[in-house]
Amino acid sequence: MSAQEIVFENVSKFYGDVLGVNRIELRIPPGLTSIVGPNGAGKSTLMNLMCGLIHPDRGEIRVLGISPRDPERLMRMTGYATQFDAAPRWATGFDFVVSSLLLFGYSSSLAERLAWAALEQAGLTDAARRKVNSYSKGMRQRVRLAQALAHDPQVLVLDEPLNGLDPVVRAETIALFRQLAASGRHVILSSHVLQEVDVISDRVVLMANGMIVAEGDIRGVREEIHEHPSQFLIRCRQPARLAALLFERAPVAEARVIEEDGALLVLTRDRNVFTRTLTALAASGLDIESVVPADENVHALYEYLVGGSA
Amino acid sequence: MAVYKRGYQRYEGPRAPHAERLLVLPREAWRRLTAQRIVTALLALSCIWPLLCALFIYIANHAELWAGLDRGFSRLLAIDETFILTFMKVQSVFSVLLAALAGPGLISPDLGNQGLALYFSRPISRLEYVLAKMAALVWLLSLVTWLPGLVLFVMQASMAEAGWALAHWRLGAGLVLGFWLWVALVALVALASSAWVRWRLIAGAVVLGFFFVLPGIGVLVNAIFRVAWGSLINPLQAAYGVWCALLGAEMPAGLSLLTGLVSLALMGTLLSLALERKLRPVEVVR
Amino acid sequence: MTARFRLRQALVIARLEMKRVFLARRSLWIYALAMLPAVLFLGHAIQLRYELREARQGGVVAPAVIETVETGMSEQQVLDVAGKPGQDRERTIRRSSRREEQGKEIFETREVRTRRMIYFDGSRRAYLWFEDGRLQSKDVRTLLNFAEDQEVYAGVFQYFYLRLAIFFGCLGIFLNLFRGEMMDKTLHFWLLAPARREVLLAGKFLAGWTAASVVFSAGALVAFAAMLWPHIGAGAEAYWQGAGAGHAARYALAAVMGCAGYGSLFLAASLWIRNPIVPAAVLLLWEASSGFLPELLQKFSVLYYLQSMCPVPAPLEQDVPALLRLILAPAAPLSPTLALLGLCAFSALVLWGAAAGVRRIEINYSTD
Numbered sequence: 001m002s003a004q005e006i007v008f009e010n011v012s013k014f015y016g017d018v019l020g021v022n023r024i025e026l027r028i029p030p031g032l033t034s035i036v037g038p039n040g041a042g043k044s045t046l047m048n049l050m051c052g053l054i055h056p057d058r059g060e061i062r063v064l065g066i067s068p069r070d071p072e073r074l075m076r077m078t079g080y081a082t083q084f085d086a087a088p089r090w091a092t093g094f095d096f097v098v099s100s101l102l103l104f105g106y107s108s109s110l111a112e113r114l115a116w117a118a119l120e121q122a123g124l125t126d127a128a129r130r131k132v133n134s135y136s137k138g139m140r141q142r143v144r145l146a147q148a149l150a151h152d153p154q155v156l157v158l159d160e161p162l163n164g165l166d167p168v169v170r171a172e173t174i175a176l177f178r179q180l181a182a183s184g185r186h187v188i189l190s191s192h193v194l195q196e197v198d199v200i201s202d203r204v205v206l207m208a209n210g211m212i213v214a215e216g217d218i219r220g221v222r223e224e225i226h227e228h229p230s231q232f233l234i235r236c237r238q239p240a241r242l243a244a245l246l247f248e249r250a251p252v253a254e255a256r257v258i259e260e261d262g263a264l265l266v267l268t269r270d271r272n273v274f275t276r277t278l279t280a281l282a283a284s285g286l287d288i289e290s291v292v293p294a295d296e297n298v299h300a301l302y303e304y305l306v307g308g309s310a
Numbered sequence: 311m312a313v314y315k316r317g318y319q320r321y322e323g324p325r326a327p328h329a330e331r332l333l334v335l336p337r338e339a340w341r342r343l344t345a346q347r348i349v350t351a352l353l354a355l356s357c358i359w360p361l362l363c364a365l366f367i368y369i370a371n372h373a374e375l376w377a378g379l380d381r382g383f384s385r386l387l388a389i390d391e392t393f394i395l396t397f398m399k400v401q402s403v404f405s406v407l408l409a410a411l412a413g414p415g416l417i418s419p420d421l422g423n424q425g426l427a428l429y430f431s432r433p434i435s436r437l438e439y440v441l442a443k444m445a446a447l448v449w450l451l452s453l454v455t456w457l458p459g460l461v462l463f464v465m466q467a468s469m470a471e472a473g474w475a476l477a478h479w480r481l482g483a484g485l486v487l488g489f490w491l492w493v494a495l496v497a498l499v500a501l502a503s504s505a506w507v508r509w510r511l512i513a514g515a516v517v518l519g520f521f522f523v524l525p526g527i528g529v530l531v532n533a534i535f536r537v538a539w540g541s542l543i544n545p546l547q548a549a550y551g552v553w554c555a556l557l558g559a560e561m562p563a564g565l566s567l568l569t570g571l572v573s574l575a576l577m578g579t580l581l582s583l584a585l586e587r588k589l590r591p592v593e594v595v596r
Numbered sequence: 597m598t599a600r601f602r603l604r605q606a607l608v609i610a611r612l613e614m615k616r617v618f619l620a621r622r623s624l625w626i627y628a629l630a631m632l633p634a635v636l637f638l639g640h641a642i643q644l645r646y647e648l649r650e651a652r653q654g655g656v657v658a659p660a661v662i663e664t665v666e667t668g669m670s671e672q673q674v675l676d677v678a679g680k681p682g683q684d685r686e687r688t689i690r691r692s693s694r695r696e697e698q699g700k701e702i703f704e705t706r707e708v709r710t711r712r713m714i715y716f717d718g719s720r721r722a723y724l725w726f727e728d729g730r731l732q733s734k735d736v737r738t739l740l741n742f743a744e745d746q747e748v749y750a751g752v753f754q755y756f757y758l759r760l761a762i763f764f765g766c767l768g769i770f771l772n773l774f775r776g777e778m779m780d781k782t783l784h785f786w787l788l789a790p791a792r793r794e795v796l797l798a799g800k801f802l803a804g805w806t807a808a809s810v811v812f813s814a815g816a817l818v819a820f821a822a823m824l825w826p827h828i829g830a831g832a833e834a835y836w837q838g839a840g841a842g843h844a845a846r847y848a849l850a851a852v853m854g855c856a857g858y859g860s861l862f863l864a865a866s867l868w869i870r871n872p873i874v875p876a877a878v879l880l881l882w883e884a885s886s887g888f889l890p891e892l893l894q895k896f897s898v899l900y901y902l903q904s905m906c907p908v909p910a911p912l913e914q915d916v917p918a919l920l921r922l923i924l925a926p927a928a929p930l931s932p933t934l935a936l937l938g939l940c941a942f943s944a945l946v947l948w949g950a951a952a953g954v955r956r957i958e959i960n961y962s963t964d
Contacts, residue, residue, distance in 0.1 A: 015960070053787055053959040069955075075790035082788075084961065086781040090615050102608045103789040105601055348874055407877055509779050511771060512622075514873035519764050522880065526760040527632065533748050534636045535643070536737075 003065035005029050006050060006155065006186060011059035013045055019210040020045040024059070026205065026212060028188060032181035034197035035190040036302070037207035043190040044083055046207070047157050050188075051080040063155060064186075076104065079148030083159040085140055087132035093119065093143045094128040097150050104151055118150035119143075121176065123169055137164035145173070156180060158189040174200050206302060214301065229253045229267040231294035232274070237287045239264035245286070250277040265294060332434070335442035336449075343412045343446055352411060353453065356404035360458035363397050364465060371469035389466050391559040394481050397459060398488060398553055402546075405451045405496050406521045412450055413500025414513030416443045417589070422508055426589065436589050440501065447497045456489035484556030492549050495574060496521075498581040505588040521545060538564035541573075548573035605791045609799025610806065617769060617807040622776075626765045626808075630815030633752050633761075637822035644826040647739055651716035654682020659717040662736060665724065669731045671711060674724065681713035681724075719830075742827045742835070749823045750908035753816060753847055758902050759883065762812050762854040767876055769808050770862035773800045774957065775872065781961045797954045801863055801947065808855035813848040820844050843907040846932065850905040853939045857898035860946040867953030895938065904935035 006028040013020035021042040035043045048054045049061055052068030052075075061067065066074045087096055097118055101111035119128050122142040127135065132143055141164050148156060158177075162170055177200060181187045191197045197204060198218065206214040236242050243255040243264055251274065254267040268274040282288045294300070325331075343349055370387040420426055429439055463482040467475035475482070499520045507513035524543055531540030541547045541564060551570035554561050561567075617623060661678045669677075692705045711726040716739075723735040738744065777783035786796055824832045824840070832840075861879060865872040886897035894900045903910075909929075930938065 048959060051788060053784055055956070055958060071787065072790055072792045072795075075788055080788050082784055084781050084784055084959075088616065088780075088782050088785060090619065099608075099612050100785070100789060102612075103605060103791055105604065348871065410873060410877065411871075509776070511775060511871065511873055512768065514871075515764065515767050515771075515876065518873070518877060518880070523629070523760050523764060526756050530633060530636060530752055530756050533751055534633075534640045 006064065006188070007060075007062045008046075008049075009060045011049060011056045011061055013049060013054060013056050020054075021049070021207075021210045024212060026215065028186060028205075030181070030184050030186050031202040032177055032187045032189070032200060033203050033205060034201035035188065035205045035207060036192070036197055037190075038192055040209075041192075041207040042210040043192075043207055044159055045210070047080070047082075047159050047188070047190060051075070051078060051157055053080075053082075076151070077154040078157065079151065079153035079155070080157040081141075081144040081148040081159060081161055083163075085137070087140070087143070091132050092129050093124055093132055093135065093139075093146075096132050096143055097147045100147050101150055114150050114152075115146075118146040121149055122146035123172065138166060138169065141165060142169070142173075153185075155186040156188070158187070160191060161189050162191065204301075218301065228295070229269050230271045230274075231300075232266045232268070232278075233292045233294045234264045234266060234278070235262060235289040235291075236264065237262070237289075242281070242286060242288070245281055246274075246277065249281075250274045328433070332438055332442055335434075335439065336445040339416055339443055339446035340449065342415060343450055346412065346415070349408065349412050349450075352404070352408055353450070356401065356408065356454040357458070359397070359400045359404070360454075360462065363393075363462055366393075367462060367466050367469065371466070389470070390478075391481060391484075391554075391557040394459070394485050394557055395550075395553060395559055397462065398455075398485065398492075399550075401455050401458070401489075402492055402549070404454050405493065406517065408450060408454060409447065409496045409500040410514040410517040413447055413497070413517055414504045414507070414510040416447060417501060417504040418508055418510055418513055421505065421588070436586070440585060440589065444497050444501060447500060448493055451493045451496060452489075455493055456486045459485045459489060480556070480558050484553065484558070488549070488553040488556050491552060491574060495545060495549065495578060495581075498578055498585070502581045502584045502588075505585055541565060542569065542576075543573070545574070545577055548577075602792065602795045605789075606795050606799040606802060609786070609789075609791070609796060610802035613773070613800055613803030614807055617772070617803055620772075622772070623769070623807075626768055626811060629761045629765055630811045631818070632815075633756055634815055634818035634822055637749075637752075637819045638825075641822050641825040644739060647721075648826070651682055651714075651721055651739065654714070654716060655680065656718050657715050659720070662715060662717055662720060662722045665715075665722070665731070665734060667731050667734060671726055671729050671731075674713065674731060678713075678715055682716050683714040684711070686711045740827060740830055742831045745823050745827065746908055747910075749820060750906065751910045752819065753850070754903060754906055754910035757812065757816055757851060758854050758899060761815070762808070762851060763858055763880065763883070765812060766804075766808055766855055766858035767862050769804045770801075770859045771866045771872055773804050773863060773866070774954075775866045778959075778961065783957075784959050787957075787959065793954045793957070794951045797863075797867075797947070797951055801859065801950075804863070805855055805859050808859055809852040812855060813851040816847050816851045817844060820847060839907070846905055846907045849936070850902050853905065853936065854898065854902050856943045857901065857939050860943040860950065861898070864946050864950035864953060867950050867957060896942075898939070898942070901930065901935040901939040901942070904930040905932050 006026075008024045008026040011024040012022050019042075024046065035046060037043050045054070049056055050063060050068060052071050055069065063074055063078060066077075068074055091099065094115060097115040098108075098111050101114055102108070104111075106114065116125070116128075119125050122145045124139060124142045124146055127139055132140065135143065141161065145158070145161060148158065156177075161177075162173065165173060177187050177189065181202065189197070201218070203215065203217045205212055234242065239257045239262065243257060243266070246252045246255060246266060250268060251270045252266055252268050256265045257263075258265060266274070278288070278291065366387070367389060370389055420429065426439075430436065434442075460482065463475075463485060467478075467482075500517050503513045503516040503520070504510075507516055525546050528540040528542070528544030528547065531543070532538060533540075547562065547565065548570045551562055551565035552567060552574065553559075555567035555570065657678055664677050665674055675681075687710050689708050689710055690705055691708045692703060694701055694703050696702070708727050709729070711729075713724045713726070715722045715724070719740045720736050720738045723733075723737070724731055725733045725735075774783065777786070786800075787793075789796070791799075820843075824836070827835075862872065862876065865875045865879075869875055883897050883899045886894050886899050889897070
């Protein structure tokens, strides 16, 4: 097994008679990976399994070569911001982060320094001395993030980390995730809001009913779905004329002019031929402002794969 | 547009009578109680002693089985107030254990899930809510207390010579009445702890604590101050005193029917007040 | 990771947990339970001091004088023998009586002159009750009886502290360590620490044990001091310089070891069983009946070891209810050192079983 990847091999977990996840085969390389699926899809179960909060009934998990049954080694390089909202009653935001750092064996002064740095990263310095119980939902989210980040882990697991954050903090947090992923770390986050992960993820893992329905980078996943034509939204001055030309020269299944936007939505079964034809048309002088793939987003993929909106 | 303008109409069809609607609560509570395997197991376990007592009654009423034995043995086989008291003492322990297991789940989930506001927004008063919940527990406790006791009494009456039942009516009446008081107290303790303690496990421990720690405190007071009034806070001794008086048995030292009743009434009042204070249709935001 | 590092981790966990155990609102009843005997002994001590001061103010007679006075004596005879009483009160009451005369019941009411004299001989109080000038009853009560107070304390410690307060206190404290966190949905905080589950168990046990030991041994010692207080100047100093300090230490040690024994059992139960109330009730009955069990089985009860550590055997009360008397059967004794070692071994064995439980524990907040 790779010491650089998070590996799930035929992993199943049941809660009594209820299915948690079933026969998961997954390898997660460094970078930003999003686990997407509706509520009850098995995202949190997958993350809890990864961090040893629950144990699989079948199969094996390795996080960079370490078993989740060995928390002493695993949690040294892993930070997990869970979805559980509760914090110990006694804890202020600062205590919450410091106390977890003390368990790493850091001295008090170093733990305090690291805690302040993490709280600053999470934008929570002002409220650090307040009890976590008095925090708003967004602040609790941030303090959990600070705790997960504080020991500078190689693997960062974040369960619905953007829930409850206001737009400014949200943008800052996303930037932070990107920065961490760019530095070679594993950043794994879950979400049921498809649009949000669509923009930030290097790769997605789509889950439904405890199983992985697709994984990979979004475009790669899209290309493997042959039964659904690819969609392109083209902005141009003469959409009707363009539609006619495309029907003549490319394998177009459907074209729809959107009058109010001055755009054309085209469905094609052969992306390569279609893009070559479009390039040729543009070169011949047809005024094309922009071409955007309309279904290379997680929402569309999800619709195709699972048949319902997440 | 308001909902009612979109064609909403109040339900005007037939409705079940009020009393029948109230039965929904105990029925649901009973379903939840019996869904716990441990409660069923303990219920089965608590039938062993009544069965042994029934065997005892059978033997006591069949002289041919012990004809060769001496007179002392025949005295031992008497079905009298001592026999009934022994039966009551053992079954009362089982009733406490059952209440500790089954009782905490009656009210605490409603409180924990902010369900009281939902209940009380229906035509159900607080008293009706408590009585409905209590009914399920009382029925459960009755199965191990006065019901098997009454069966034993009827069994003895049918096996003994004619006129036994009439001559010993006090045993039957005392057993039923004594157990009614006991069951009411145990049910109140279980409901009060269920209402005050959010965590079911600890609520169960509180029920056990009430019946084991309070007697300990009573004995403690008596021993340290060399007095007898410490027994007033001992629910076991108070109930035992009342049972003795009802059955016509010898009273324990330093206790009378009145003090026993006053002690039980005081405990009942305090527990009812505790319930009343906690069961309010308000939402607690944590 | 070195053993030293793991020990440090366990201590950090214990320190963090102790804050929660000591300061939690849900621990208040444990303080109350632990301090109740101390408060009662203190109340008794204050009452005794008040009674003694009052008795001494009335004068002290020789102990032999109280023995001399007998029922049937006249008031004057008693006054001649014992002198002026410490307290003297006369009253006339009306008394009804019933007699039968020629098959008829006749009720009569007559006036009775009563007088109550109280004499004090320095430690005992004699209550003399006269009716129509004749001594009807003599009730002698010892106000200061050190031996009796020591026996009462032994009873309180063994029956109340060991069997009830420490039992239920540990039930509350040790169930809270894992099951309580599961209910509060905060256990994941600990399970996500870079520490072995066994280290977590050790740290939490240490926190619970320390808290329970401090609370209950302090309660027992304060109660012991309150028991001694009225006897200062009447034998308490000599006792303290002799066996007293050792007795206090043994009581404190028994409390500490009681917390270890019951604590380890409840901790293990909370890890293995979802509803530990059932094993708690079974344990309560098991411990209660340990005195009736064969020697081999007795060694599997915590009480067996604890009773052997206590310096004074507890009296068996005769007038306690049958249900409680079931709990009061003493177990066969063992030497204190062996008892200490036995209990340590017992607790270690139970904790070893708990370690297997903590390794398999999973976060499952929805069903708890």
